[in-house]
Amino acid sequence: MVRPGQQDGRSSLLRGLSLLELFSVQDSELSISEMARRSGIPKSTTHRLVTDLVSWGALELGSRGARLGVRMFELGHLVPTQRTLRELAIPYAHNLNEVTGLTSNLAVRDGTDVVYIEKITSPDLQVPHSRTGGRLPLNCTALGKAILAFSEFGFIENVLAGELTRRTTKSIIDPVVLRRELADVRETKVAFDVEESQLGLFCVAAPIFAHHGQLVGSISVTGGTALSQAQHFAPAVRTTAMALSRALGQRPRTSRPMQVA
Known part of the structure; x- marks a missing residue:
């Protein structure tokens, strides 16, 4: 009663x-x-x-x-997954920033957004649209697409069936195009955002996994506009994400993750 x-x-x-x-x-x-x-x-x-x-x-x-x-x-810094990820990832994010000379970012998923939990800014490039604690839609950020590609099948389908956010004229809002891009991300473990979240900027990101292949977030670098530049930094971002995943306890996968048509 x-x-x-x-x-x-x-x-x-x-x-x-x-x-x-x-x-x-x-x-x-x-x-x-x-x-x-x-x-x-x-x-x-x-x-x-x-x-x-x-x-x-x-x-x-x-x-x-x-x-x-x-x-x-x-209280925000006591959230277990974010705290562990952020504490372990900060040295990796700093190293990525130093190696590439670009702004490095660390993010986790919250609903249909990515939330930035760390940002190491490059003195030569300010990224005003992102900040620690800020959020952006999954579909128009490299960080978001790196996470979305390895999310649960049902969640991916719900995102694709819903209204995709347009941040710029280059944001991907066609679910067919986004589905195809997510398939590429699952194959290469690298996601790109070329002026999709803000004109004049590119971002390249890779997913981060923990125990038993659990998806926990993504890491990225942000720089100038050309796709060729983003592709140039892809190996460094992917290698950093793999090293961070090992530090978080990921074990090698014995089979491919879920397949999404």
């Missing part, structure tokens, strides 16, 4: 979490009035929820309103 107030308690938790989702890079600090307007939660309730979140450390007060607190940063 649900006791009086229990349902309201769960509702308050979900409402509080929905307030945290309002923050972004562009909106790093929001007033209570703005949070109430965007969430549709009454202002008095929003004020109470913000007070609770500040008390717990999920939010902190700034000059114009509230912003995400340090407690969120601390």
Whole structure:
């Protein structure tokens, strides 16, 4: 039997979490009035929820309103898979950055997006569209395609059946074309993004595996626009991903992974 107030308690938790989702890079600090307007939660309730979140450390007060607190940063770094992957991968990402002279990135999948968990920036090339903690669609990033190609069959089919995101005029939004490209990625273990996520940039990525061939993420480098340049760096990215996979405990596969028509 649900006791009086229990349902309201769960509702308050979900409402509080929905307030945290309002923050972004562009909106790093929001007033209570703005949070109430965007969430549709009454202002008095929003004020109470913000007070609770500040008390717990999920939010902190700034000059114009509230912003995400340090407690969120601390908890984010405790997520087991991401933490282990990031801790082991940082030296590999730095080495890839030094060898290629390009920005190196490390990402994991969250829904139909990739989330950047590390980024080593090249002083000669700033990549403004990506940041640590940021996200981009799977279908128009090399990091995403490297992950998508080795994801579960059902998940791949759901992505292909859904609406594919267009970031630029060169983003692949035709499921037939994307399916064909994913087949190439499974064959070569390298994915390319040539101006698909941002004009003027290419990205080349490779998947990362852990125990028993479990897919855990991808690693990449980002540079200038030419496909020939991206292909030039493919061996370094693939070799780095393989070395990182071994460090994470991957064992050699005795058979090919799933086949996707």
